Amino acid sequence: MTQPSARIGVYICHCGTNIAGTVDVAALREYAATLPHVVVARDYKYMCSDPGQELIKTDIAENGLNRVVVAACSPHLHEHTFRSACEEAGLNPYLCHMVNIREHDSWVHTGPAATEKAKDLLRAAVQRVVWNEPLERRQIPIRQSVLVVGGGIAGIHAALTLANAGKKVYLVEREPSIGGHMAMFDKTFPTLDCAACILTPKMTAVKSNPNITLWTYSEVISVEGYVGDFRVQVRRKPRYVIEDLCVGCLECVEACVYKQPKFADEFNLGLSKRKPIYLPFPQAVPQVVLIDPETCIEFKSGKCKKTCVEACGERNAIDFNQKETIETIEVGAIILATGYQTFDASRISYYGYGTYPNVYTALEVERLINASGPTGGELVLRDGRKPRTVGIIHCVGSRDEHTNRWCSRVCCMYSLKLAHLVKERTGAEVYNFYIDMRTPGKGFEEFYNRVAEEGVHFIRGKVADVYPANGDGQLTLKVEDTLLGQVRKIPVDMVILAVGLEPRADATEVRRMFNISCSSEGWFLERHPKLAPVNTFTDGIFLAGCCQGPKDIPDTVAQAGAAAAEAFQLLDLSAIEMEPNTAYVLEGVCSGCKTCVGLCPYNAISFLADKHVAHINEALCKGCGTCVAACPSGSIRQHLFEDEQIFEEVHGIMA
Amino acid sequence: MKPKVAFYWCASCGGCEEAVVDLAEKVLDVVAAVDIVFWPVALDFKRKDVEAMPDGSIAAAFINGAIRTSEQEEMAHLLRRKAQVVIAFGACAQTGGIPGLANLYDRESVLAAVYRESPSTANAEGVLPQPHYPVNGEALELPVFHERVRALNQVIPVDYSIPGCPPTPKLLADAVAALLTGRLPERGAVLAPDKALCEECPRRDSKPEKLAIQQFKRPHETLIETDKCLLAQGLLCLGPATRAGCEARCIQGNMPCTGCFGATSRVRDFGAKALSAIASLTGSNDEAEIVQILENIPDPVGSFYRYSLPVAPLPAKRAPAAE
Numbered sequence: 001m002t003q004p005s006a007r008i009g010v011y012i013c014h015c016g017t018n019i020a021g022t023v024d025v026a027a028l029r030e031y032a033a034t035l036p037h038v039v040v041a042r043d044y045k046y047m048c049s050d051p052g053q054e055l056i057k058t059d060i061a062e063n064g065l066n067r068v069v070v071a072a073c074s075p076h077l078h079e080h081t082f083r084s085a086c087e088e089a090g091l092n093p094y095l096c097h098m099v100n101i102r103e104h105d106s107w108v109h110t111g112p113a114a115t116e117k118a119k120d121l122l123r124a125a126v127q128r129v130v131w132n133e134p135l136e137r138r139q140i141p142i143r144q145s146v147l148v149v150g151g152g153i154a155g156i157h158a159a160l161t162l163a164n165a166g167k168k169v170y171l172v173e174r175e176p177s178i179g180g181h182m183a184m185f186d187k188t189f190p191t192l193d194c195a196a197c198i199l200t201p202k203m204t205a206v207k208s209n210p211n212i213t214l215w216t217y218s219e220v221i222s223v224e225g226y227v228g229d230f231r232v233q234v235r236r237k238p239r240y241v242i243e244d245l246c247v248g249c250l251e252c253v254e255a256c257v258y259k260q261p262k263f264a265d266e267f268n269l270g271l272s273k274r275k276p277i278y279l280p281f282p283q284a285v286p287q288v289v290l291i292d293p294e295t296c297i298e299f300k301s302g303k304c305k306k307t308c309v310e311a312c313g314e315r316n317a318i319d320f321n322q323k324e325t326i327e328t329i330e331v332g333a334i335i336l337a338t339g340y341q342t343f344d345a346s347r348i349s350y351y352g353y354g355t356y357p358n359v360y361t362a363l364e365v366e367r368l369i370n371a372s373g374p375t376g377g378e379l380v381l382r383d384g385r386k387p388r389t390v391g392i393i394h395c396v397g398s399r400d401e402h403t404n405r406w407c408s409r410v411c412c413m414y415s416l417k418l419a420h421l422v423k424e425r426t427g428a429e430v431y432n433f434y435i436d437m438r439t440p441g442k443g444f445e446e447f448y449n450r451v452a453e454e455g456v457h458f459i460r461g462k463v464a465d466v467y468p469a470n471g472d473g474q475l476t477l478k479v480e481d482t483l484l485g486q487v488r489k490i491p492v493d494m495v496i497l498a499v500g501l502e503p504r505a506d507a508t509e510v511r512r513m514f515n516i517s518c519s520s521e522g523w524f525l526e527r528h529p530k531l532a533p534v535n536t537f538t539d540g541i542f543l544a545g546c547c548q549g550p551k552d553i554p555d556t557v558a559q560a561g562a563a564a565a566e567a568f569q570l571l572d573l574s575a576i577e578m579e580p581n582t583a584y585v586l587e588g589v590c591s592g593c594k595t596c597v598g599l600c601p602y603n604a605i606s607f608l609a610d611k612h613v614a615h616i617n618e619a620l621c622k623g624c625g626t627c628v629a630a631c632p633s634g635s636i637r638q639h640l641f642e643d644e645q646i647f648e649e650v651h652g653i654m655a
Numbered sequence: 656m657k658p659k660v661a662f663y664w665c666a667s668c669g670g671c672e673e674a675v676v677d678l679a680e681k682v683l684d685v686v687a688a689v690d691i692v693f694w695p696v697a698l699d700f701k702r703k704d705v706e707a708m709p710d711g712s713i714a715a716a717f718i719n720g721a722i723r724t725s726e727q728e729e730m731a732h733l734l735r736r737k738a739q740v741v742i743a744f745g746a747c748a749q750t751g752g753i754p755g756l757a758n759l760y761d762r763e764s765v766l767a768a769v770y771r772e773s774p775s776t777a778n779a780e781g782v783l784p785q786p787h788y789p790v791n792g793e794a795l796e797l798p799v800f801h802e803r804v805r806a807l808n809q810v811i812p813v814d815y816s817i818p819g820c821p822p823t824p825k826l827l828a829d830a831v832a833a834l835l836t837g838r839l840p841e842r843g844a845v846l847a848p849d850k851a852l853c854e855e856c857p858r859r860d861s862k863p864e865k866l867a868i869q870q871f872k873r874p875h876e877t878l879i880e881t882d883k884c885l886l887a888q889g890l891l892c893l894g895p896a897t898r899a900g901c902e903a904r905c906i907q908g909n910m911p912c913t914g915c916f917g918a919t920s921r922v923r924d925f926g927a928k929a930l931s932a933i934a935s936l937t938g939s940n941d942e943a944e945i946v947q948i949l950e951n952i953p954d955p956v957g958s959f960y961r962y963s964l965p966v967a968p969l970p971a972k973r974a975p976a977a978e
Contacts, residue, residue: 069853593853593862594862595932595936597864598864612859630931631895632924632931634918635851
């Protein structure tokens with residue numbers, strides 16, 4: 001590689017006042033003009049605008065530029081913009097280099113030091129870009145199928161959208177049925193639609209759609225590959241019931257040697273009982289029962305009469321020897337819709353959840369008031385009494401530095417909904433204890449007014465304590481009413497904790513497996529909070545629903561649709577251009593030490609025994625640089641990260 | 656007239672001089688082809704003889720050893736003036752070598768260890784070497800002991816290097832032959848192959864494609880198989896990072912490569928590259944476990960920078976004084 005005779009144009013963006021408010025852009029421009037090889041240096045209010053890009057294009061033509069440096073925002077945002085501008089002007093896009101003087105400088109520094117740092121960064125870029133070489137992008141085909149992980153409303157909607165557009169979808173759900181949290185809700189705010197009535201048609205549509213392969217009771221265990229070509233392994237747990245043979249008649253459940261349900265029912269949060277062989281809930285999809293080996297007598301002793309098998313008869317759907325299977329699928333894109341978990345209310349000891357039987361979480365109450373719930377929709381306490389007074393505590397595990405700092409967004413509205421439903425079903429006096437009432441959404445504020453007019457009491461204050469009142473199982477809520485300015489003690493029969501939403505306990509493992517980022521709280525991180533809200537930093541992996549952050553059903557569905565559209569757009573390209581920043585082996589000097597071969601996360605490196613050298617398949621290489629760093633004899637290099645480029649950049653910084 | 660050749664040693668153990676002697680009967684060919692005008696270890700010429708020679712009159716000066724004292728520095732400058740070609744001969748001259756590890760300590764600690772604290776030293780008065788010392792009315796003079804050890808090219812411009820601790824007789828013979836025929840490569844080159852040692856290792860085919868080292872062992876801790884890749888046996892072999900050309904002599908002696916031939920031309924920091932490669936071969940993805948595996952490597956600086964500390968970008972114990 002020899003140093004070309006570079007003619008560099010330097011462009012400094014003001015980004016309104018984002019950069020120019022902190023960095024002295026005029027001084028920076030004057031400094032840039034003094035650097036070697038710099039032919040022209042300009043500053044402009046918005047380099048990313050059309051006139052800004054036009055400056056570059058004109059200079060390339062008129063000043064014969066063969067290198068371009070743009071000092072602006074993060075390359076994540078506008079590298080593509082400026083590379084494209086160069087390309088349109090006939091310059092190879094990889095001869096354009098960006099310097100981040102916004103996120104790396106003006107946003108994090110103040111005073112003259114910011115300008116000095118900008119000079120250092122700019123000098124480094126100018127020294128580096130001299131060594132940049134023209135590169136060509138590669139084309140790779142995209143597999144025409146999508147994996148959707150999670151079968152809640154987000155996953156269901158994304159899967160249906162893609163399937164209806166003719167794409168092949170694999171929908172993988174951990175639980176025995178799809179439906180997620182939404183299937184557990186009674187009504188939805190603010191319209192009071194029955195959740196099941198609007199969800200179950202979509203669930204059955206999933207099952208019947210020929211483009212969707214539905215795997216419930218299954219988990220993704222490994223992900224390899226990259227955008228357009230992911231290889232995913234899915235573990236399918238044994239149900240001990242053959243899915244293709246079971247028709248969901250439930251005769252086996254009826255015939256089980258346990259005459260009465262005896263074991264905590266997961267779907268009803270333990271508020272009711274089920275048998276060892278069971279259907280998770282009446283509208284479950286698929287309508288296939290499963291056996292819980294922890295409680296089934298046959299699994300525990302091997303001496304059951306197996307009346308379930310008898311009842312199943314010639315269908316022969318029950319198979320006690322079923323083993324887990326591992327399926328491998330290849331997909332072009334992945335949508336993560338893994339949802340959330342509700343805050344564990346027992347973490348706040350003074351609310352008495354788990355101690356006082358009449359303290360419930362909101363999700364438990366959803367089940368209690370649901371017609372298919374443990375009490376057939378009748379809201380009664382554990383001792384069978386109807387509550388006459390009910391207190392709903394908002395922000396449990398939300399907006400609290402001791403638990404979770406964020407607002408969970410849905411609790412105010414679902415608390416209003418529960419207040420309405422409780423009052424409607426029981427006629428009880430209902431108290432809502434809130435910090436701030438947050439009702440920003442279509443029809444939300446109107447719903448709040450409606451519930452207030454119905455006579456629900458609203459007390460602004462954070463409940464400080466819940467403790468038994470005298471007799472009757474009643475509980476006293478102690479709260480400072482901040483509007484009255486006094487402490488109040490309100491006795492109630494039932495306490496409902498409006499628990500917040502939080503990332504699932506295994507979010508970290510999941511994000512590592514899919515190689516995406518998450519926020520410090522654990523929500524999966526979108527590529528850009530405004531302009532790429534369903535993309536991740538890993539190409540080809542998209543987000544939908546609450547795994548990205550708390551949101552309500554309409555927002556979830558909208559986001560799922562957006563994720564499906566992004567995935568569809570990707571697949572519809574049929575091939576994508578790959579960045580040319582791949583690694584390559586200098587075959588003439590490779591010693592064949594094989595250090596690199598086992599390190600490649602994309603299995604792009606093979607060892608050519610006949611030549612005794614390593615070989616990199618450029619179509620598989622993602623340019624991660626692992627092998628480049630590891631090659632002990634410096635015989636692997638990487639386009640766009642050549643030694644000369646990196647060292648010159650370092651020298652420029654240090655100069 | 657035969658071309659004139661000079662040999663000199665600086666901070667070194669004498670092993671490189673042995674390498675010249677190891678030419679055995681070939682040394683006669685060398686003597687027949689060149690005039691050895693300076694070789695303190697074998698021939699009785701003095702510094703003043705060299706000073707008397709016209710500048711540039713020596714065809715090539717082979718200098719081994721690192722630079723620690725003022726005397727070594729002066730001789731390096733003198734030979735640079737007198738010789739058309741200066742060759743850094745051996746690891747110490749090329750990159751600092753074993754003496755260079757002294758840069759882990761400052762000058763005072765080194766002198767104290769050698770002249771005061773070492774158990775075999777009898778120095779009740781605690782006398783340290785002095786540049787000037789009056790004895791019986793006369794002034795005795797000793798070279799100044801510099802703050803740091805330097806490689807030859809950190810003191811004078813060097814034309815070529817011959818790597819090794821010590822270099823092999825073959826490399827020396829090849830270099831002399833190249834000098835005589837004028838077929839020298841571009842200045843600055845290392846006169847040895849530019850691939851890593853695995854290329855010429857007799858055990859190369861036994862190296863697995865994926866290594867997952869669970870435990871590093873030192874040679875005395877294990878029975879070393881004679882036909883299997885040493886890394887695959889858990890021995891810290893730096894062959895993958897080290898320049899070839901030694902004919903894998905240590906490996907043939909059933910000992911791992913310690914890296915005396917240094918890096919290839921494409922690597923700027925031998926120790927960092929070797930460390931990066933070796934660390935990537937540890938058989939774990941768990942941080943605590945990786946730390947545990949790597950803790951089996953004693954003295955990481957001494958292992959990975961054994962021959963190259965003075966030219967490494969690692970910070971020295973003390974910033975070099977203006978020397």
